[in-house]
Amino acid sequence: MxxxxxxxxxxxxxxxxxxxxxxxxxxxxxxxxxxxxxxxxxxxxxxxxxxxxxxxxxxxxxxxxxxxxxxxxxxxxxxxxxxxxxxxxxxxxxxxxxxxxxxxxxxxxxxxxxxxxxxxxxxxxxxxxxxxxxxxxxxxxxxxxxxxxxxxxxxxxxxxxxxxxxxxxxxxxxxxxxxxxxxxxxxxxxxxxxxxxxxxxxxxxxxxxxxxxxxxxxxxxxxxxxxxxxxxxxxxxxxxxxxxxxxxxxxxxxxxxxxxxxxxxxxxxxxxxxxxxxxxxxxxxxxxxxxxxxxxxxxxxxxxxxxxxxxxxxxxxxxxxxxxxxxxxxxxxxxxxxxxxxxxxxxxxxxxxxxxxFLPVKTTNELLLLRSDLYQLDEQGHLVAQATTPAVTLGKPYKLVRDFEARIPNPPSLIQATSLVVDGDVTFGKDVTVQGDVRVSASQPATVADGAVLTGEVNLDGAGQGE
Missing domain, CATH: 3.90.550.10 (Spore Coat Polysaccharide Biosynthesis Protein SpsA; Chain A)
Known part of the structure; x- marks a missing residue:
């Protein structure tokens, strides 16, 4: 020393x-x-x-x-x-x-x-x-x-x-x-x-x-x-x-x-x-x-x-x-x-x-929760939960805010969700709904279609978009 x-x-x-x-x-x-x-x-x-x-x-x-x-x-x-x-x-x-x-x-x-x-x-x-x-x-x-x-x-x-x-x-x-x-x-x-x-x-x-x-x-x-x-x-x-x-x-x-x-x-x-x-x-x-x-x-x-x-x-x-x-x-x-x-x-x-x-935002996982319909901002500036908070796990392509916003410009509805895992480079369209436990996977860049309702295992390989 x-x-x-x-x-x-x-x-x-x-x-x-x-x-x-x-x-x-x-x-x-x-x-x-x-x-x-x-x-x-x-x-x-x-x-x-x-x-x-x-x-x-x-x-x-x-x-x-x-x-x-x-x-x-x-x-x-x-x-x-x-x-x-x-x-x-x-x-x-x-x-x-x-x-x-x-x-x-x-x-x-x-x-x-x-x-x-x-x-x-x-x-x-x-x-x-x-x-x-x-x-x-x-x-x-x-x-x-x-x-x-x-x-x-x-x-x-x-x-x-x-x-x-x-x-x-x-x-x-x-x-x-x-x-x-x-x-x-x-x-x-x-x-x-x-x-x-x-x-x-x-x-x-x-x-x-x-x-x-x-x-x-x-x-x-x-x-x-x-x-x-x-x-x-x-x-x-x-x-x-x-x-x-x-x-x-x-x-x-x-x-x-x-x-x-x-x-x-x-x-x-x-x-x-x-x-x-x-x-x-x-x-x-x-x-x-x-x-x-x-x-x-x-x-x-x-x-x-x-x-x-x-x-x-x-x-x-x-x-x-x-x-x-x-x-x-x-x-x-x-x-x-x-x-x-x-x-x-x-x-x-x-x-x-x-x-x-206790609603901290340390990662884009929490940022997605707060931007979704799971919360509403009342007149006093309080974030009021509309449903039980689901567990959200976004992959590496979403770690940085700029990449997260490019792939999820319109947060999906999470009110009916229990969990959401995104494995791969996936872009979400407008008016997407997540229901129950959902895992979205793709081995190459893919897109979830506008208005899609996601349930269970959603593999986008070959499809290019969610149904």
Missing amino acids: SANGLELAIEKMRTAGVSEAAIEVFSHYYGQLESGATGMIPEDSIEPLSAPPMLDDVQIDEEQAREAMSATVIIKLNGGLGTSMGLDKAKNLLQVRDGKTFLDIIAQQVLQARERYDAPLPLLLMNSFRTQDDTLEALAKYPELAVDGLPLGFVQNQEPKLLADDLTPAEWPADPTLEWCPPGHGDLYTALLGSGVLDALVEKGYRYASVSNGDNLGAVPDARVAGWFASTGAPYAAEVCRRTVNDRKGGHLAVRKADGQLVLRESAQTPKEEMDFFTDEHRHPYFNTNNLWLDLVALKATLEERRGVLGLPLIRNEKTVDPANPDSPKVIQIESAMGAAIEVFEGATAICVGRDR
């Missing part, structure tokens, strides 16, 4: 204007990384989470809910570019349905909730240095969004990628921006502190923050959840959902045996030989939605006490300096998960919510 890797990284961060709070956190994790820390959470160190309170059982009176909403701020993570889907700008600028982007729908949800609950409900977006400008430009058409002199966005910190062989900052003259990476969404707390936004919120009397991923349009401002969180007096809470066989890859909450504290375990923190425990939806029945609730006063006090370092578990992310070039130098990105902060706050809690509060 390099003897001066940390010093070089700190110098690079200071030259780029990175906040001292972020540098302090980076230095903390660098020390862990250098000492060989992996951030692993072995199965024998935890117990499964059992019987959290259910949102459906919560009784909150209207006045209590309104009072909580009046002290709540909405924070959305908006740093991702959606590179895995072939995007090169803020993922939340992607159109979801009815000509509206994620950001359009988020703005609609917030504005409608303000009117409904007569609450200021500020909206704050945690942007990255790659998404800040495009995002603010897109939101300029909503001048009424900004309230109380608060900014619409604050910028996530950046840190150097480290060469895997000696932990010195990577250099990539072909594109120097690729020498930098975000520190994972665990940077939320450091960015709130370093930007001055946390102090501003507390000074203006805001007590609670509802935090969620910008691509999860199910995480709408909810007075019942806000009222519940306020009533608990807890410093921190996580929304969880019951796991199904389709949720095996997501992080789950558990109870640490050593002290009974709630913890979050991600797949990257699970030893490879124990992944069967991690993916067992019966053993660990509740997954983390990344919808979080924070007591801002408690957060501020904790950050001040710890000099800005919450000490979240390290996530060691191994990549190449140029993600699109597998032959470029191997690097390590130091990351942390914002949901892992649940282990920092004594008295942190969780609540089990319905799947309607």
